[in-house]
Each structure stands twice: as structure tokens, then as C-alpha cells.
Amino acid sequence: MKVLVVGAGSVGQVFGRHYQAGGAEVTFFVREKYKAEVERGFDMYPLNRRRARRGEAVRFEGFDVVTRADEVAARGFDQVMITVASPALRGPWLAELVAAAGDATIVALQPGLDDRGLYLAAGAVEERLVQGLISLISYHAPLPGETRFARPGMAYWFPPMGPSPFSGPAARRDAVVAALRRGGLPAKKHPDVPRTAGFPTAVMMPYLVALELGGWTVEGAVRAGKLALGGRGAREAIDIVRARLGKPPFGTGLLARARVLRAGVFLARPFIPLPLEVYLQEHFTKVGDQTREFLDGYIAKGKAAGLPTAALEQLAAELATARAA
Ligand SMILES: NC(=O)c1ccc[n+]([C@@H]2O[C@H](COP(=O)([O-])OP(=O)(O)OC[C@H]3O[C@@H](n4cnc5c(N)ncnc54)[C@H](OP(=O)(O)O)[C@@H]3O)[C@@H](O)[C@H]2O)c1
Known part of the structure; x- marks a missing residue:
């Protein structure tokens, strides 16, 4: 399975890492200014594990990085997960990306009342649109005052009993949930996330x-x-x-x-x-x-x-x- 993760910030890194852990081939779509940094890979602290809570990092690397819609179209993806904040959805890039994504499932994570409309206006179609809700916490560690981490990295935590829900066309929704769960990210099917x-x-x-x-x-x-x-x-x-x-x-x-x-x-x-x-x-x-x-x-x-x-x-x-x- 080929997955494109749009945005390699706090949320994007976590989903990317767990897609990869589940066997997916992961590519990040980032702004040009972040390309070199993202290509170096990430140190991450999965805080559900005791060792990470004590400050031991795990490496996340072995993914690809692209910055342009034509690269997306050329590679072809099964799933395109968009992890940017809601205001970033406004802009011509989204329509370009949706067009380049072709037949891929678009996985939208933004909860705003108008956000789904922005996807549809950008050319996404209901039959390929899966909606999710982020129920994890992730942040650039250390936070001010935190001393436990050996070096900077992305710390994240899955609250117990709070899997991220996904809804949408059944087969596509199930493929997203299965891919994430295979990689250890708590996810569940839901009838109507929006x-x-x-x-x-x-x-x-x-x-x-x-x-x-x-x-x-x-x-x-x-x-x-x-x-x-x-x-x-x-x-x-x-x-x-x-x-x-x-x-x-x-x-x-x-x-x-x-x-x-x-x-x-x-x-x-x-x-x-x-x-x-x-x-x-x-x-x-x-x-x-x-x-x-x-x-x-x-x-x-x-x-x-x-x-x-x-x-x-x-x-x-x-x-x-x-x-x-
Ligand atoms: N982190 C959490 O714990 C958490 C939990 C629940 C929900 N959320 C929600 O998830 C969303 C993302 O949060 P985050 O913490 O991951 O933010 P973040 O660390 O700022 O990551 C978002 C990334 O997307 C990039 N981006 C924006 N527009 C882009 C574009 N057109 N193409 C490629 N990359 C683009 C941003 O780049 P720039 O920096 O250049 O803008 C940034 O690197 C927010 O809506 C947030 O509220 C986050």
C-alpha cells in the first residue's frame, strides 16, 4: 500500500510512522522549506511505552519526501491523508493535490463545520472521501520544563479507550482503519465522523x-x-x-x-x-x-x-x- 501523508508536523509524523509500521510505503508531501529536514528522519517518543516516557527515542525514517503535485501524480497513491490545520485547507494547493491524487482515498482529518465543503469544492468526491478525527496528542518535545528527553523529538500519546474514528465509503474507510491498526495506531470505524x-x-x-x-x-x-x-x-x-x-x-x-x-x-x-x-x-x-x-x-x-x-x-x-x- 502506498500512502501520502500531507504535512510532516506533529500529527503527520505520528500517522506516517504508524502507517509505515503497518507495512505501508510512506511518502510525505511537505513545503519545499522543510524537505531537507524531513528527509533526515525523526526521533519520536511514543509515550504509551514506558521506555519513551523515560526519554528513549525511536527512529522514524525510510520514507520518501515530495513537494509538488506533479510528483504525487507520477507516483500514484492508495491513500492521501491530509494532516494540515483547518486554515491551511484554503488555497489553490488543495485542488491541485486532489487532482494529482487521482483514484486515491482522500483522508480528511479537519473537524471544522466548513472543512468538508472545502474538500468537495477542491474536487474531492464523496465516493473517495474518508473523514477521521484525531484523538491523539503529539508535540515537539521537550516542552518548556520537560527534562526527560535525551534529545528533541516528537512525543505523542494515544489516550486509552479513545481510538481515532473514521467514516466514509465502507471499503475505503475499512482500508484506512486496517492500515493504521496494523501499525499500532488505535483507530475504529464510525458511522458519521463529520x-x-x-x-x-x-x-x-x-x-x-x-x-x-x-x-x-x-x-x-x-x-x-x-x-x-x-x-x-x-x-x-x-x-x-x-x-x-x-x-x-x-x-x-x-x-x-x-x-x-x-x-x-x-x-x-x-x-x-x-x-x-x-x-x-x-x-x-x-x-x-x-x-x-x-x-x-x-x-x-x-x-x-x-x-x-x-x-x-x-x-x-x-x-x-x-x-x-
Ligand atoms: N498535535 C496534536 O496533538 C493535535 C491533536 C488533535 C488535533 N490536532 C490538529 O491537527 C492539525 C495539525 O496539527 P499539528 O500539530 O500536526 O500541526 P503542525 O505541527 O503545524 O503540522 C502541520 C504541518 O502541515 C504543514 N502544511 C500546512 N500547509 C501545507 C501545505 N499546503 N502543504 C504541505 N504542508 C503543509 C505545516 O507547515 P507550516 O508550518 O509551514 O504551516 C506544518 O508543518 C491541527 O488542526 C491541529 O489542531 C493536533
């Missing part, structure tokens, strides 16, 4: 803004009154997504209660093998444009549907002020 993915994202984005406003700690956000604001924003976002996608999965509303979320983080923390808030700060600073884009999207959709957006607007305004400072 519908389900919208809700966790709707809950998460307002809380992330609250966290950023609170100096990237849960307690800071509580003290500044931002976690409660995040909860109100999450409830507004859920209603906005509900208007588009229908009933949310069981338990969604509960997470939009700031006290429940705070308790959940408190209880989960001892089981998470990385400094959670530092990771959130690093990751969501890196993809800060994406958070802003999601927030603005909820506000625009809420206003268009006549739904309340006051908390989301307050979060957006305070975020703009904080980022400008």
Missing part, C-alpha cells in the same frame, strides 16, 4: 480561549472568571452546531459545564503522561489562527441562525485584546 466531530470541537474551542485568557492554566482561568465564560461559550457553540448537525452525542452538554470540565481535568491529570497545560499552550499557540477561525465561524453561523452568541463574542473580543497586547 456529524460527531462538530460537537467536541464546539465544546473545546471556547474553553481553549478561556484557558488562553487565564494564562494557560485551568486555575488561572477559574480565578479570572474565564472558565465559566468558556462554558457559556461552549453551550452557545453546541446550539449553533446542533442547528446544523442535529442532536449532539450523549454527555456533550455536561462538558459545557465549567465545574464538570474542571473536575474532569483534575481527575484525568495523573493518568496523562505529559504536562497537559504546557502542551495546550504550545499547541494552541502554534495553531492560534485556527482557534480564532473556529470561534469567528460559530459567531457568524449563530448570528445567521438568530441564536445567542454573547459569550462567544466576549471571548473573541477579549482574545483579540489579549493577543494584541
Whole structure:
């Protein structure tokens, strides 16, 4: 099986490594500026393993690297997995890549309400489009304050009982799930990822803004009154997504209660093998444009549907002020 992984950042490296471990021939599609660096290969720390938690790296190499759509067309792939952040989907490159991918399965991982539409507008067809949701955590290690790693690398963790779900045309969806599972990446079939993915994202984005406003700690956000604001924003976002996608999965509303979320983080923390808030700060600073884009999207959709957006607007305004400072 030949797999093209688009983007060799935190997520792309993890999927690439596990596709390869499952026997796939992996090629990365990267911007020209990253080619030489990616070709040197990666040190990785799979934190589900004790040795990696103690700082022992594993090497990931033996893949190919391309930078142009014509190289993609010439090689031919079975699966093309796109791991870039949502805002990066906008741009002429996506249509070029989809055209070059030919008959390959396009595996989309972006959870935004408009993201699927961007794929279709770029020429992807439903019969070849598989949608997944990323349920892993990966980051450039070490995070500030982490001392356990011998050298820089990509640390990542699969939360237990949380395989990444994939939906789409059955045969293509099953081939994606099977290829990843063969390589040890927890993945499962799902009836409708786009519908389900919208809700966790709707809950998460307002809380992330609250966290950023609170100096990237849960307690800071509580003290500044931002976690409660995040909860109100999450409830507004859920209603906005509900208007588009229908009933949310069981338990969604509960997470939009700031006290429940705070308790959940408190209880989960001892089981998470990385400094959670530092990771959130690093990751969501890196993809800060994406958070802003999601927030603005909820506000625009809420206003268009006549739904309340006051908390989301307050979060957006305070975020703009904080980022400008
Ligand atoms: N990391 C996690 O733990 C995690 C967990 C859940 C979900 N996610 C989501 O997954 C997405 C990717 O996250 P990430 O952490 O992997 O980000 P990342 O480390 O920034 O990786 C994305 C990579 O894609 C590259 N890219 C962007 N446009 C491209 C294009 N047209 N062609 C080729 N490469 C392109 C980026 O290059 P530039 O740097 O030049 O833009 C970057 O190297 C985000 O939406 C994120 O929120 C991540």
C-alpha cells in the first residue's frame, strides 16, 4: 500500500510512522522549506511505552519526501491523508493535490463545520472521501520544563479507550482503519465522523480561549472568571452546531459545564503522561489562527441562525485584546 501523508508536523509524523509500521510505503508531501529536514528522519517518543516516557527515542525514517503535485501524480497513491490545520485547507494547493491524487482515498482529518465543503469544492468526491478525527496528542518535545528527553523529538500519546474514528465509503474507510491498526495506531470505524466531530470541537474551542485568557492554566482561568465564560461559550457553540448537525452525542452538554470540565481535568491529570497545560499552550499557540477561525465561524453561523452568541463574542473580543497586547 502506498500512502501520502500531507504535512510532516506533529500529527503527520505520528500517522506516517504508524502507517509505515503497518507495512505501508510512506511518502510525505511537505513545503519545499522543510524537505531537507524531513528527509533526515525523526526521533519520536511514543509515550504509551514506558521506555519513551523515560526519554528513549525511536527512529522514524525510510520514507520518501515530495513537494509538488506533479510528483504525487507520477507516483500514484492508495491513500492521501491530509494532516494540515483547518486554515491551511484554503488555497489553490488543495485542488491541485486532489487532482494529482487521482483514484486515491482522500483522508480528511479537519473537524471544522466548513472543512468538508472545502474538500468537495477542491474536487474531492464523496465516493473517495474518508473523514477521521484525531484523538491523539503529539508535540515537539521537550516542552518548556520537560527534562526527560535525551534529545528533541516528537512525543505523542494515544489516550486509552479513545481510538481515532473514521467514516466514509465502507471499503475505503475499512482500508484506512486496517492500515493504521496494523501499525499500532488505535483507530475504529464510525458511522458519521463529520456529524460527531462538530460537537467536541464546539465544546473545546471556547474553553481553549478561556484557558488562553487565564494564562494557560485551568486555575488561572477559574480565578479570572474565564472558565465559566468558556462554558457559556461552549453551550452557545453546541446550539449553533446542533442547528446544523442535529442532536449532539450523549454527555456533550455536561462538558459545557465549567465545574464538570474542571473536575474532569483534575481527575484525568495523573493518568496523562505529559504536562497537559504546557502542551495546550504550545499547541494552541502554534495553531492560534485556527482557534480564532473556529470561534469567528460559530459567531457568524449563530448570528445567521438568530441564536445567542454573547459569550462567544466576549471571548473573541477579549482574545483579540489579549493577543494584541
Ligand atoms: N498535535 C496534536 O496533538 C493535535 C491533536 C488533535 C488535533 N490536532 C490538529 O491537527 C492539525 C495539525 O496539527 P499539528 O500539530 O500536526 O500541526 P503542525 O505541527 O503545524 O503540522 C502541520 C504541518 O502541515 C504543514 N502544511 C500546512 N500547509 C501545507 C501545505 N499546503 N502543504 C504541505 N504542508 C503543509 C505545516 O507547515 P507550516 O508550518 O509551514 O504551516 C506544518 O508543518 C491541527 O488542526 C491541529 O489542531 C493536533
